[in-house]
Amino acid sequence: MASKITFVLPTRDEEKTIGAVINELKTECAHNNLEIQQIIVADDSKDRTREIAKELGATIVIGGGQGLGQAVYRGLKASLRFEADVVVSLDTDGQVDLSELPRFVNPILKDRADLVVGSRFKDKGLVGYDYPFINRSGIRILVFILRKLTGLPLTDSHGGFRAMRSDVVKELELIGTHTYVQECVIDAVEKGFRVEEIASVWNKRNHGKSRIVRSIPKYVFYTLPILILRAGQHIRFLYPLGMFFIFLSLLDFVIVGFETSLNLREMFDRQSFHLILLLFMIGLNLFFFGFTIELLGNIKRKMSVRS
Ligand SMILES: Nc1nc2c(ncn2[C@@H]2O[C@H](COP(=O)(O)OP(=O)(O)O)[C@@H](O)[C@H]2O)c(=O)[nH]1
Ligand SMILES: [Mg+2]
Incomplete structure (x- = not known):
């Protein structure tokens, strides 16, 4: 045939x-x-x-x-x-x-x-x-x-x-x-x-x-x-990358805090204080981006098992 x-x-x-x-x-x-x-x-x-x-x-x-x-x-x-x-x-x-x-x-x-x-x-x-x-x-x-x-x-x-x-x-x-x-x-x-x-x-x-x-x-x-x-490589490096940025922002916070004896007003006047926020936001974004992709991947895997 x-x-x-x-x-x-x-x-x-x-x-x-x-x-x-x-x-x-x-x-x-x-x-x-x-x-x-x-x-x-x-x-x-x-x-x-x-x-x-x-x-x-x-x-x-x-x-x-x-x-x-x-x-x-x-x-x-x-x-x-x-x-x-x-x-x-x-x-x-x-x-x-x-x-x-x-x-x-x-x-x-x-x-x-x-x-x-x-x-x-x-x-x-x-x-x-x-x-x-x-x-x-x-x-x-x-x-x-x-x-x-x-x-x-x-x-x-x-x-x-x-x-x-x-x-x-x-x-x-x-x-x-x-x-x-x-x-x-x-x-x-x-x-x-x-x-x-x-x-x-x-x-x-x-x-x-x-x-x-x-x-x-x-x-x-x-x-x-x-x-x-x-x-799936992105997941492996997005988490540590996000953590790294959050770590940098904390480090910056410690340095600025040390230099100003934790005087909030003085800290806010420093340019590097804004850097803390920026690094923190980048870190958080990378972290949640990785998390969202992982979540989507899990949903997709579950759907393909079901169908
Ligand atoms: N439907 C559709 N066919 C496309 C498109 N682009 C290329 N093709 C077709 O895909 C095949 C390969 O395209 P081609 O441009 O020659 O790619 P190449 O030989 O790999 O550089 C050909 O049969 C094209 O007619 C497109 O945008 N839409
Ligand atoms: Mg061709």
């Missing part, structure tokens, strides 16, 4: 490529005994992408205008209506090689993995053009963090091709709107799913402009706080 597959295709002004991508996916599925259950196009386009996709039988989900992450998240959640054996999400600008489809799907069908992600750096020669040094360096930083967070020997932080079991989609929770590729892996690992990384080629974009790789340094700066948040 053919395995059922649902595609989630993010699009932003891809009228030049979306038709070819959908047709090629149909051919690949026909050749590999895969039955297309649904093609979901998560769209944020102003051009004719939607009309073309609809004509070819795709279901359109509105991306939401908050970037690729949000669009894919909506598309993925919409795919749950169809209970596919495998949900595949891929870039629609022609940068991924669609003939790799069986390589992404098979580890799931053979029950070896729950999420399969592509890496452009696992083998030599996968990237079909000169990849700018600055982008490569940004990706190195992200990969390093991803390895630390997941304990997996990953080599890429965001390929354009991934396949997952519906259960992974069902449980997927994202914090950021632009970090879905990394969060997808972190979330899957956190929830005990098996993640496999396979080598995957990466071609040059022939039409339009790349929006994400173009600004990798900016992307890294956006991604880092989300990854830190995901790692």
